[in-house]
Amino acid sequence: MLNAMNRIRWIFAGQLGAQFDDGGRLLLIEARSAFGRRPMHRAKAHLILSALRHRAAELGDRVEFHQVLDYREVVEGRTDLEVIDPTSYSARRFVRRLDARILPSRGFVTSEADFAGWADSRGGRRLLLEDFYRSVRQRTGILMQGESPAGGQWNYDTKNRHAPPKGAVTLGLPDPWWPVEDDIDAEVRADLDRWQAESLVHLVGADAPRRFAVTEAEANLALDDFIVSRLNDFGPFEDATLTGDWTMAHSLLSAPLNLGLLNPLDVAERVAAEYDAGRAPLASVEGFVRQIIGWRDYVWHLYWYLGEEYSAANNFLRASTPLPASFRELDARAIEANCLSHTIEGLHDHGWAHHIQRLMIIGNWALQRGFDPVALSNWFADMFVDGTPWVMAANVIGMSQHADGGIVATKPYAAGGAYINSMTDYCGGCRFNPKVRLGEDACPFTAGYWAFLDRNEAVLASNFRLKMPYASLRRLPDREAITLQERMRDGT
Numbered sequence: 001m002l003n004a005m006n007r008i009r010w011i012f013a014g015q016l017g018a019q020f021d022d023g024g025r026l027l028l029i030e031a032r033s034a035f036g037r038r039p040m041h042r043a044k045a046h047l048i049l050s051a052l053r054h055r056a057a058e059l060g061d062r063v064e065f066h067q068v069l070d071y072r073e074v075v076e077g078r079t080d081l082e083v084i085d086p087t088s089y090s091a092r093r094f095v096r097r098l099d100a101r102i103l104p105s106r107g108f109v110t111s112e113a114d115f116a117g118w119a120d121s122r123g124g125r126r127l128l129l130e131d132f133y134r135s136v137r138q139r140t141g142i143l144m145q146g147e148s149p150a151g152g153q154w155n156y157d158t159k160n161r162h163a164p165p166k167g168a169v170t171l172g173l174p175d176p177w178w179p180v181e182d183d184i185d186a187e188v189r190a191d192l193d194r195w196q197a198e199s200l201v202h203l204v205g206a207d208a209p210r211r212f213a214v215t216e217a218e219a220n221l222a223l224d225d226f227i228v229s230r231l232n233d234f235g236p237f238e239d240a241t242l243t244g245d246w247t248m249a250h251s252l253l254s255a256p257l258n259l260g261l262l263n264p265l266d267v268a269e270r271v272a273a274e275y276d277a278g279r280a281p282l283a284s285v286e287g288f289v290r291q292i293i294g295w296r297d298y299v300w301h302l303y304w305y306l307g308e309e310y311s312a313a314n315n316f317l318r319a320s321t322p323l324p325a326s327f328r329e330l331d332a333r334a335i336e337a338n339c340l341s342h343t344i345e346g347l348h349d350h351g352w353a354h355h356i357q358r359l360m361i362i363g364n365w366a367l368q369r370g371f372d373p374v375a376l377s378n379w380f381a382d383m384f385v386d387g388t389p390w391v392m393a394a395n396v397i398g399m400s401q402h403a404d405g406g407i408v409a410t411k412p413y414a415a416g417g418a419y420i421n422s423m424t425d426y427c428g429g430c431r432f433n434p435k436v437r438l439g440e441d442a443c444p445f446t447a448g449y450w451a452f453l454d455r456n457e458a459v460l461a462s463n464f465r466l467k468m469p470y471a472s473l474r475r476l477p478d479r480e481a482i483t484l485q486e487r488m489r490d491g492t
């Protein structure tokens with residue numbers, strides 16, 4: 001019988017930080033097949049390979065590092081393995097077929113057991129983010145003054161979420177911290193070039209320069225920089241978009257968090273300490289803490305709570321439109337709508353877009369046009385540097401595509417051009433007009449919104465939160481013409 005000391009811990013690409021290392025022997029496997037299953041953004045492939053290879057270099061003699069075609073070559077038949085439960089259903093199935101000791105998952109603020117306890121304690125009531133978030137604040141004491149939330153309120157949304165400053169091209173913040181590439185990055189790039197030339201992988205998008213942290217040291221530099229230069233503006237401009245400012249005041253920390261390089265509780269505590277020290281406004285600090293100990297954990301736990309079949313079994317709106325080539329190849333030039341074109345261009349260049357671009361531009365577009373939700377989930381997972389299966393269920397299937405019929409979000413995140421016009425500066429540079437719904441200048445988001453409501457009337461009209469929009473739709477004099485017009489437009 002092997003004791004814990006004799007075992008070697010196989011760490012995965014989401015487990016690369018110190019929080020997954022208890023000091024024993026470690027196993028790292030770079031399996032090329034993981035990059036060849038579906039088309040992938042080149043920046044994402046680069047990031048993962050760079051992170052794995054940097055970790056192997058850091059660990060030196062403590063790690064057994066393999067570069068192989070398939071994981072099975074290394075792990076099958078071994079009896080000395082230990083794993084921290086990995087982050088997807090397929091990976092969990094795989095490790096359970098091995099003769100491996102499995103430890104509870106790490107890398108989140110609330111454990112799976114604590115979440116199950118919280119969910120069970122609700123006796124069948126809805127699992128609302130707000131309730132979960134408050135329970136985590138109470139349990140961790142983050143932004144708490146005794147039993148009360150710091151400042152007397154749990155939520156400062158009314159002070160956050162401003163429109164972008166009028167006439168501004170950027171938020172005027174200093175450039176974020178950027179990594180300096182090294183020999184490992186050069187080697188990764190050369191390998192990707194070779195794999196591409198030999199048609200071993202299908203990569204899309206640009207891969208230069210690397211923009212996201214791949215080591216714990218880099219991730220901490222990125223966090224320090226965010227705290228000093230962007231945290232104060234995070235809250236007010238959380239939902240705003242400017243064409244000239246691709247990062248706005250966002251933290252760019254999702255990739256290092258999902259690689260396991262940052263402990264989310266540490267991140268939340270460091271940010272909360274800025275409020276305690278009087279260096280950052282409560283509204284921004286609370287807004288950010290909510291993302292980390294609230295949303296990120298909530299989405300992780302819902303992935304397990306909703307079950308593996310949740311994504312494939314739910315297609316409430318019977319959406320089946322295949323993803324267009326402009327999405328599959330990240331070809332912004334093929335897209336006329338300025339907001340979508342700019343967002344896809346940014347995704348092509350960086351493998352990243354901020355939350356509102358993901359939800360209200362890409363997701364909204366896909367929802368309006370009835371993109372197949374599973375195909376869209378796979379695309380989000382493959383095209384974003386921070387993409388991973390557990391993020392997709394609640395964010396894409398539930399929130400963005402309403403494919404679950406209201407389990408995660410009570411109404412679809414569909415919006416017309418007026419919303420985009422109020423929160424971005426895209427419309428000024430667009431050939432369409434957000435106020436126009438019919439004719440040459442008709443904004444595809446505005447007309448698309450009405451066409452979406454029209455197409456899904458049978459299943460959505462009874463939704464209490466859509467009563468007003470449906471009343472407006474029924475009053476539209478040109479309803480039929482709009483739906484016909486949108487049916488004639490192509491999928492891009």
Ligand SMILES: Cc1cc2nc3c(=O)[nH]c(=O)nc-3n(C[C@H](O)[C@H](O)[C@H](O)COP(=O)(O)OP(=O)(O)OC[C@H]3O[C@@H](n4cnc5c(N)ncnc54)[C@H](O)[C@@H]3O)c2cc1C
Binds near residue numbers: 252253380387
């Ligand atoms: C359709 C859609 C797809 C998404 N895909 C991903 C994804 O593949 N990977 C991913 O990590 N996030 C995803 N998100 C959530 C969120 O958009 C990104 O975490 C965020 O944009 C990353 O940029 P940032 O690190 O600068 O985040 P910030 O705006 O600085 O937010 C701070 C952190 O909060 C966490 N966070 C905030 N909201 C969420 C959320 N809804 N779900 C999970 N974490 C959240 C992230 O860890 C993020 O780094 C998606 C959201 C939507 C609507």
Ligand code: SF4
Binds near residue numbers: 417418433443
């Ligand atoms: S007019 Fe419509 S399509 Fe053009 S940028 Fe505005 S919302 Fe997007």
